[in-house]
Amino acid sequence: MRYILKRREIVADDWTHLGEAAAGDAALIVPLRDLRADAVRWTAWRGRLGVRLAPADAPEDLATDLPRLDLVAIEFPNAGDGRGYSQGRLLRTRLGFQGELRAVGAGVKQDQVFLLARCGFDSMELAPGEDLEAARSALTRYTVAYQPGSAGLHPGRQRFFAS
Amino acid sequence: MLHTLITPERGAPNHTVFRRREPREYSRSGMYRYDELDQAFVEERVAEFRDQTRRHLAGELSEDEFRPLRLRNGLYIQRHAPMLRIAIPYGLLRAPQLRKLAGLTRRYDRGYGHFTTRQNLQLNWPALADVPDILAELATVQMHAIQTSGNCVRNVTVDHMAGIAPGEIDDPRPYCEIVRQWATLHPEFTYLPRKFKIAITGSSEDRAASEVHDIGLHLKRGADGELGFAVLVGGGLGRAPVIGAPIREFLPLGELLGYLEAILRVYNRHGRRDNIHKARIKVLVRSLGAARFRDEVEAEWHAGRGSAPVLTPADVERMRGFFRPPSYRTLADRDPAAGREPRFAAWYRYNTRAHRVPGYRAVFVSLKAHGGNPGDATAEQMEAVADLAERVSFGLIRTTHNQNLLLADVSQDRLYEVWRELDAQELATPNIGTLTDLIACPGLDFCSLANAGTLGVAHDIQRHFDDLDYLYDLGNIEIKMSGCMNACGHHHVGHIGILGVDKHGDEWYQISLGGSANGFTALGEVIGPSVPKHEVAATIGRIVEVYRTVRAEDEPFIETVRRVGLGPFRAGAYALHPQAA
Numbered sequence: 013m014r015y016i017l018k019r020r021e022i023v024a025d026d027w028t029h030l031g032e033a034a035a036g037d038a039a040l041i042v043p044l045r046d047l048r049a050d051a052v053r054w055t056a057w058r059g060r061l062g063v064r065l066a067p068a069d070a071p072e073d074l075a076t077d078l079p080r081l082d083l084v085a086i087e088f089p090n091a092g093d094g095r096g097y098s099q100g101r102l103l104r105t106r107l108g109f110q111g112e113l114r115a116v117g118a119g120v121k122q123d124q125v126f127l128l129a130r131c132g133f134d135s136m137e138l139a140p141g142e143d144l145e146a147a148r149s150a151l152t153r154y155t156v157a158y159q160p161g162s163a164g165l166h167p168g169r170q171r172f173f174a175s
Numbered sequence: 176m177l178h179t180l181i182t183p184e185r186g187a188p189n190h191t192v193f194r195r196r197e198p199r200e201y202s203r204s205g206m207y208r209y210d211e212l213d214q215a216f217v218e219e220r221v222a223e224f225r226d227q228t229r230r231h232l233a234g235e236l237s238e239d240e241f242r243p244l245r246l247r248n249g250l251y252i253q254r255h256a257p258m259l260r261i262a263i264p265y266g267l268l269r270a271p272q273l274r275k276l277a278g279l280t281r282r283y284d285r286g287y288g289h290f291t292t293r294q295n296l297q298l299n300w301p302a303l304a305d306v307p308d309i310l311a312e313l314a315t316v317q318m319h320a321i322q323t324s325g326n327c328v329r330n331v332t333v334d335h336m337a338g339i340a341p342g343e344i345d346d347p348r349p350y351c352e353i354v355r356q357w358a359t360l361h362p363e364f365t366y367l368p369r370k371f372k373i374a375i376t377g378s379s380e381d382r383a384a385s386e387v388h389d390i391g392l393h394l395k396r397g398a399d400g401e402l403g404f405a406v407l408v409g410g411g412l413g414r415a416p417v418i419g420a421p422i423r424e425f426l427p428l429g430e431l432l433g434y435l436e437a438i439l440r441v442y443n444r445h446g447r448r449d450n451i452h453k454a455r456i457k458v459l460v461r462s463l464g465a466a467r468f469r470d471e472v473e474a475e476w477h478a479g480r481g482s483a484p485v486l487t488p489a490d491v492e493r494m495r496g497f498f499r500p501p502s503y504r505t506l507a508d509r510d511p512a513a514g515r516e517p518r519f520a521a522w523y524r525y526n527t528r529a530h531r532v533p534g535y536r537a538v539f540v541s542l543k544a545h546g547g548n549p550g551d552a553t554a555e556q557m558e559a560v561a562d563l564a565e566r567v568s569f570g571l572i573r574t575t576h577n578q579n580l581l582l583a584d585v586s587q588d589r590l591y592e593v594w595r596e597l598d599a600q601e602l603a604t605p606n607i608g609t610l611t612d613l614i615a616c617p618g619l620d621f622c623s624l625a626n627a628g629t630l631g632v633a634h635d636i637q638r639h640f641d642d643l644d645y646l647y648d649l650g651n652i653e654i655k656m657s658g659c660m661n662a663c664g665h666h667h668v669g670h671i672g673i674l675g676v677d678k679h680g681d682e683w684y685q686i687s688l689g690g691s692a693n694g695f696t697a698l699g700e701v702i703g704p705s706v707p708k709h710e711v712a713a714t715i716g717r718i719v720e721v722y723r724t725v726r727a728e729d730e731p732f733i734e735t736v737r738r739v740g741l742g743p744f745r746a747g748a749y750a751l752h753p754q755a756a
Binding site for chain 2: 092097099126127
């Protein structure tokens with residue numbers, strides 16, 4: 013059983029990734045490439061469906077899929093690859109995605125979770141070996157922020173606001 | 176020494192508000208002052224880094240994991256020891272801050288620091304385990320080392336004459352502070368493909384090298400007199416030097432942050448991450464072409480309306496309030512050099528500059544003493560400058576792109592006294608704007624990236640050109656020297672550029688001519704084969720002798736180079752029988 017950080021709590025993950033041994037049919041996360049490669053299969057899919065974006069994928073390409081997606085997972089292959097922050101922010105602000113936005117990959121660590129949450133990620137599948145408790149408390153390392161950020165993580169005080 | 180006073184104030188009924196207040200002489204000083212948000216932020220940042228350092232030292236964070244975190248707090252691991260780069264946002268310091276820096280160099284380092292071309296201060300010898308304490312001390316004087324390295328938005332730099340230059344369009348510093356805050360731990364743009372540098376200017380003369388920054392913003396007035404910016408993108412030095420491309424003629428003030436977000440988002444998504452040498456925004460601008468890059472940014476900017484931060488007129492006014500001019504006395508211009516000794520007259524001529532307010536001058540504190548390392552200052556010198564600033568320049572000090580300090584607002588009747596004190600501290604070498612006011616990165620002596628030393632060469636040049644009358648005859652010549660391709664010493668835009676290269680383990684130097692970063696930005700051209708270390712100063716000696724021979728009357732060096740081209744210099748530089756200097 014995998015545990016993840018979701019809305020500031022440590023919870024058992026009820027999703028599985030395509031190809032994982034335990035992959036069931038209740039809630040499955042499918043890479044965008046696979047989703048496009050076998051459109052018929054996923055249209056007929058009865059369970060909950062999530063899509064996983066690689067760093068080079070454009071979230072705009074998901075626009076018409078979003079209504080039937082319960083989850084979008086964004087991959088952070090290492091801590092230095094910051095493309096996923098833009099992908100997440102675009103999904104939330106421009107594309108209006110309301111479902112679960114999840115950060116996955118080796119780059120998802122306690123020192124990233126505050127930024128992720130400010131960009132609109134509400135769940136984090138931490139890299140192997142990461143301390144979930146430490147990651148949870150890292151969400152509240154900062155009580156202030158300068159930029160507008162996600163409603164999901166409001167620090168106490170903020171300087172600049174969007175119109 | 177300054178102590179912060181806590182004074183009770185009457186607030187709402189049954190409620191006493193405690194507000195921090197500083198003694199009167201600083202209360203009107205023209206620079207940004209932290210509020211509770213800023214203070215909480217730097218303190219939380221220190222706590223975070225203290226925890227990260229603890230985890231690293233305990234073996235919980237590997238060096239690979241720790242590196243991007245420490246870099247974003249200014250900490251490099253260098254040749255001898257860690258190097259800590261402390262941010263001096265747009266080069267502005269209060270006297271107690273400079274005094275704090277002096278104290279830090281004494282307590283945690285070897286009693287001196289190095290001021291950089293990006294207006295920051297580097298400590299060369301701190302111990303890793305001490306760095307959280309150093310950062311905590313900085314936070315007590317509203318300072319930090321956040322984002323002075325790493326692949327994120329770096330310290331915003333500015334014209335050191337901001338606010339005092341005659342004919343300035345508007346003071347750029349309020350916008351620098353706005354950009355500083357916006358860029359600080361920006362959730363979306365803290366892990367960019369590569370470092371990102373922004374410079375802002377408010378005068379027609381560009382003293383901030385803004386055209387060789389990732390973004391250059393030039394304050395200007397629009398058709399109806401309203402303020403805004405011209406926007407340049409993709410300038411930079413390093414391996415592939417390039418001058419920034421103009422992508423917007425006029426950006427209204429209120430749109431500043433939204434437009435920056437659009438540029439950064441296009442870069443963050445599409446900049447290359449597969450090759451560190453091709454990851455700067457200039458490579459993306461070149462590969463797309465400036466026109467297409469601009470179209471992408473404009474589309475992103477329009478689509479982002481509604482989620483991007485908006486700068487309200489109140490935000491701008493609040494920020495401008497911090498940078499209001501100090502309370503100048505009503506004075507008339509005089510000639511402070513009249514009747515004084517020639518040494519003072521020379522210093523006055525070379526080390527002070529015209530001020531927009533009658534009766535005042537801007538005074539350079541030369542960190543280019545012959546025999547010293549360019550940009551270095553000792554703790555005692557910093558303290559002396561801090562004391563002087565409190566007495567004669569409204570308690571403020573500026574750091575300059577040329578690695579000097581500046582006392583911006585000195586009344587002319589006190590210049591003689593200022594000169595005497597600076598002279599006693601060896602801070603009055605009358606060489607600002609001359610050949611020995613050269614820029615140099617720390618080079619091989621300190622930096623683990625460097626291929627060759629710069630400090631020894633700087634000393635050779637200072638020795639070779641130690642005759643001030645000869646220097647004055649040469650006039651304005653800018654030498655810029657880097658110890659490697661990364662170009663921290665901006666050699667591409669030096670009138671004379673010097674680049675250290677490694678030749679089979681020996682230090683050699685490539686010399687270029689014709690670069691410039693002042694309003695007419697140009698990249699220098701290499702004159703020929705590189706020369707060994709002991710030949711650099713003599714080679715430059717021969718180059719300037721060519722200039723003395725071929726210059727038209729009063730023609731500055733850079734204009735002669737542009738007029739006659741490299742040919743005569745190339746011929747003279749490698750002459751077998753060097754002419755005596």
